[in-house]
Amino acid sequence: MMPKPNKHDELRLLVNSRHPIITVETAEEERFELLLMELAAELAVPLYEWSVTKGLSKYHGAAIYNTEQPEQALANIPLIQGDAIFLLKDFARYCDNDRICRRLRDLAEKFRTVRRAIVISAASLELPAELTSEAAPFQLGLPTAEELLPGVKRVLAETNREQHIPVSLDVAGMSQVARNLCGLSEEEAIRTLRMCILSRGKADAGLLDDVLDAKRQALKSDGLIETVRRDASFGDVAGLKRLREWIAKRKSALTPEGQRFGLVPPKGILITGVQGCGKSLAARAVAGEWGFELARLDAGALYDKFVGESEKKLHKALELAQKLAPMVLWIDEIEKAFASAGSSGDADAGLSQRLLATLLTWMQDRESGVFLAATSNNITVLPPEMMRKGRFDEIFFVDLPDAEVRAALFQLHLKKRGRDVTAFDLARLATGSAGFSGAEIEQVIVAGLYSAFAQKQQLTTDVLLSEIRATQPLSVTRAEEVESIRQWAKTRAAPAD
Ligand SMILES: Nc1ncnc2c1ncn2[C@@H]1O[C@H](COP(=O)(O)OP(=O)(O)O)[C@@H](O)[C@H]1O
Ligand SMILES: [Mg+2]
Incomplete structure (x- = not known):
């Protein structure tokens, strides 16, 4: 629903604006690599990668001999001429070393004049202070519904083929599934979806709610925040x-x-x-x-x-x-x-x-x-x-409801309890309940239902009026407090009614 900034554009901007060091904190390394690869291809800039196990190499190419050590890798970077992007995986952890930190800063200085960038990625990343000022952080963010859609289609096709799970969702339904999965990483989204399909045994419209519920479950944190089913409009x-x-x-x-x-x-x-x-x-x-x-x-x-x-x-x-x-x-x-x-x-x-x-x-x-x-x-x-x-x-x-709203409150809550509103004198109820809050009016109806049931009669206007008479509303029992809240708000807030 919300137009998210395009990640591809954002990253291109960072590279083109000659930021020598770009940091990416993400658990979704693959997704980021894909993005970076696409960008390098589009800009026609060669992409190199380094990891401590493989050393420095052209992306998916053969490693340059003897570059597994972080410092050796940095020493080799100046030997590679021209535009280039260097993806250094998990490199942040080596930057605490003085020599490495110094080398990176020297490199960064030279990088400003050509389109060269060092990209440091890691699941969790913290650079020493001297480097932070040189580094531009890039937020990969979570995948959008659009990005999730191909994965959704793939899972549907796979479970259909391998587990013979029937798919009755149309294209719009699939897009909605992708939207409902938003908030999860790609991997989590795929896992959640597969689990929902398998436990449901079919991929129909009901899958949409299953997915939402599963996502709520997956995102449950330590109880401070809790997703609530939308139950009111x-x-x-x-x-x-x-x-x-x-x-x-x-x-x-x-x-x-x-x-x-x-x-x-x-x-x-x-x-x-x-x-x-x-x-x-x-x-x-x-x-x-x-x-x-x-x-x-x-x-x-x-x-x-x-x-x-x-x-x-x-x-x-x-x-x-x-x-x-x-x-x-x-x-x-x-x-x-x-x-x-x-x-x-x-x-x-x-x-x-x-x-x-x-x-x-x-x-x-x-x-x-x-x-x-x-x-x-x-x-x-x-x-x-x-x-x-x-x-x-x-x-x-x-504020406390006026007569018109009180009538509406009776109407709403009587209806909610299956009563025919035309059988009640709403005007009399509204007049009788002056000073009552919505919650108190609801309470009058609840109490009225009990009384009527005990007396083996139907709920009527008179039963409700006698409940009203038996109730002391807050606006009376705590008149001063209510009045001071009202006075305070008059000058400082917009009336909701
Ligand atoms: N304006 C209203 N319209 C409908 N129901 C209301 C209204 N005001 C109160 N109620 C009823 O009273 C209950 C308690 O109200 P609540 O929203 O918790 O009040 P508050 O948060 O202002 O103390 C609601 O759940 C609803 O059933
Ligand atoms: Mg409240």
């Missing part, structure tokens, strides 16, 4: 009209057409307001509305008892979110994670300051494709940095 939400319009409008900014037109993809919203009025529901509904993957970040789980772990965990979780893109990252009651960052006296203040910094940096720098939907019951305790302009596209305030 705005059809399940009463009121919040302006919030819904805002979300509906932004959908087009996430399409390739919208982006070509120049629409800026939205980054996120913060929904605050009175308890039980649909903040969490609305945050979840965004994913349903856009057809995005939905994942929840558990703010409470951030506080690990092992110091230092929390930041790493948050990093990992945010990385994972990026893998699931396009997706909605839902952080419910965000104040739980970052509230104490504001008060310096708190014991956790240091940690939550750092967590906050991590999140804010990510919000600033991340690629598009992850939409943050955060909710907060009390944003007065959130650190001011979080609220600054530009962090969230909009801060919405969800």
Whole structure:
């Protein structure tokens, strides 16, 4: 859905702009080699490779004698004249050596004048500081749906041929399978798909959901982030009209057409307001509305008892979110994670300051494709940095529902429980439940059903009205608190309704 920057173009740009050293951190060495090979062919630049087992050679050619040692390999590079790309596999680990580091820097200096580049690849890569300034990192990223499609077709053909598994998916279905596998590396994607096909015994439309479920399973991390089945859309939400319009409008900014037109993809919203009025529901509904993957970040789980772990965990979780893109990252009651960052006296203040910094940096720098939907019951305790302009596209305030929305709430939740709404006097219910939140209205219906069932009668308007009378809504029992939240938000947030 999101137009990803073309990796081929990106790499070409790095080589053409005469970066002497390019580093690539990837577990998908083969995929990267293929990309590099294609590029070298296109640019008509000879490609060389080096590994500690084979030494230096022309790509897939015979090795130059006695070049297995890293320093020997570097000594041989100046002897190869003209344009060239040298792929040095796993070379970063030798760069701590002073002589090797020095040699690389000398080479880099000369490389600036011709189109020569040293490409260092490894699954995990760290260069000494002197070299980092010379090196341009290239992010291979995860394969796009387009890149995964040939593999998907191959697996379908293979399982059909070898295990006689029938394939009833059409071309569009296959593309969707590829899209559903996005977020995995190529190898993981192929493995996941094969497993799904074999356990399903056929490759039909049902495979699409199997693949999604398997991917969620595969991407499960240490519990900080959890993918959630999309179970709500705005059809399940009463009121919040302006919030819904805002979300509906932004959908087009996430399409390739919208982006070509120049629409800026939205980054996120913060929904605050009175308890039980649909903040969490609305945050979840965004994913349903856009057809995005939905994942929840558990703010409470951030506080690990092992110091230092929390930041790493948050990093990992945010990385994972990026893998699931396009997706909605839902952080419910965000104040739980970052509230104490504001008060310096708190014991956790240091940690939550750092967590906050991590999140804010990510919000600033991340690629598009992850939409943050955060909710907060009390944003007065959130650190001011979080609220600054530009962090969230909009801060919405969800207020107690007015009479019209209350009627809609009764309608929605009665319908959900299989009742014929025309048999109820919605206007009277709406008037009677002034000051009730959505959650309280739902509770009135739940309680009403119990009462009616116990009295062996049908659920009626009168049964509901007597439940309403028996309920003390939060807006009454905690009037002051609710009023202060409303006053606060009036000047600082956009009304959701
Ligand atoms: N505007 C609404 N539309 C539909 N249902 C609502 C609404 N507000 C609350 N509810 C019902 O109350 C439940 C709790 O609401 P929730 O979203 O958790 O409130 P909040 O996060 O604002 O405290 C929801 O799951 C839903 O069933
Ligand atoms: Mg909530």
